[in-house]
Amino acid sequence: MSALAAYVGLLGGIMVILAYYVTTIKDLVYASVTLALLGGFNAAMIALLGMPIVGTFVVIVYVGAAVMFIIIVISMLGGGARETREEFRGVATGFLVASALLTLLMATGLYVAYTKPGTYSLSSVSQVLASRYLPALGVIFIALAATLVEAISIARRAE
Amino acid sequence: MAMGAVSAEVFVFAAAIAAIGAYGVTASRNLLRLLLSIEVIFNAILLMVVAALASNPSLGAAFSIVLISVVSAEVIVVVAVLIAFYRLSKTFDSKSLEEGGV
Numbered sequence: 001m002s003a004l005a006a007y008v009g010l011l012g013g014i015m016v017i018l019a020y021y022v023t024t025i026k027d028l029v030y031a032s033v034t035l036a037l038l039g040g041f042n043a044a045m046i047a048l049l050g051m052p053i054v055g056t057f058v059v060i061v062y063v064g065a066a067v068m069f070i071i072i073v074i075s076m077l078g079g080g081a082r083e084t085r086e087e088f089r090g091v092a093t094g095f096l097v098a099s100a101l102l103t104l105l106m107a108t109g110l111y112v113a114y115t116k117p118g119t120y121s122l123s124s125v126s127q128v129l130a131s132r133y134l135p136a137l138g139v140i141f142i143a144l145a146a147t148l149v150e151a152i153s154i155a156r157r158a159e
Numbered sequence: 160m161a162m163g164a165v166s167a168e169v170f171v172f173a174a175a176i177a178a179i180g181a182y183g184v185t186a187s188r189n190l191l192r193l194l195l196s197i198e199v200i201f202n203a204i205l206l207m208v209v210a211a212l213a214s215n216p217s218l219g220a221a222f223s224i225v226l227i228s229v230v231s232a233e234v235i236v237v238v239a240v241l242i243a244f245y246r247l248s249k250t251f252d253s254k255s256l257e258e259g260g261v
Contacts, residue, residue, distance in 0.1 A: 009168060012169065020179050023182060023183030031192070039202060042202045049213055067198070067234075083189045086186055086187075089185050090185045090187070091182060094181050098174050102174050147236055154239040
């Protein structure tokens with residue numbers, strides 16, 4: 001067993017446990033903090049697979065901004081509210097999703113996609129984005145600007 | 160151990176995390192828990208994307224960065240909607256949405 005496989009196994013196991021806690025811990029503040037931990041371990045796993053720039057981006061943008069925003073909002077609104085659960089429906093859906101994903105994995109042969117840690121740089125990533133995918137990037141920028149206006153509009157309407 | 164086995168390991172963990180997220184989405188009626196569970200699914204999908212596009216890391220990194228940016232924006236909008244909903248109904252229970260909202 002290689003060291004990479006051992007580290008992937010360790011990080012993956014921790015991530016599965018954290019994901020379980022995010023969906024089951026009663027206090028939503030603790031659940032959102034656990035989500036931040038899950039994002040951190042996800043970044044470590046991504047860096048381990050050969051994409052440290054993406055891992056850094058996950059920590060800075062996703063964990064540092066989006067998940068922190070969720071934590072602050074849940075802390076302000078109160079995370080200890082009562083919660084109704086339907087366990088059977090959840091477990092059945094979980095099994096269905098896992099079966100579908102694993103079938104897709106086996107059918108498409110994606111499980112051999114990772115051959116070796118790749119080499120890339122910030123300039124090669126920006127080159128891909130700015131040349132081949134420039135129209136898509138433009139659409140995404142417009143969509144994100146519209147999303148920002150939408151969020152401000154929704155938040156102000158309720159005042 | 161072959162690298163393909165590492166890829167399979169990553170995909171199996173990602174599928175397990177996505178399944179746990181799907182369990183959270185359907186088991187709970189709390190809208191905040193729904194948001195957290197959707198974020199768990201996003202983490203699994205991001206892991207799958209990185210593993211699937213590892214053979215072309217420039218494309219994989221570009222795609223992942225766009226994915227993370229869009230999901231972060233989505234979080235802001237969903238939280239804005241939840242705050243607006245909470246101000247009107249004083250609850251996060253999705254049952255009140257099914258019954259005609261506020």
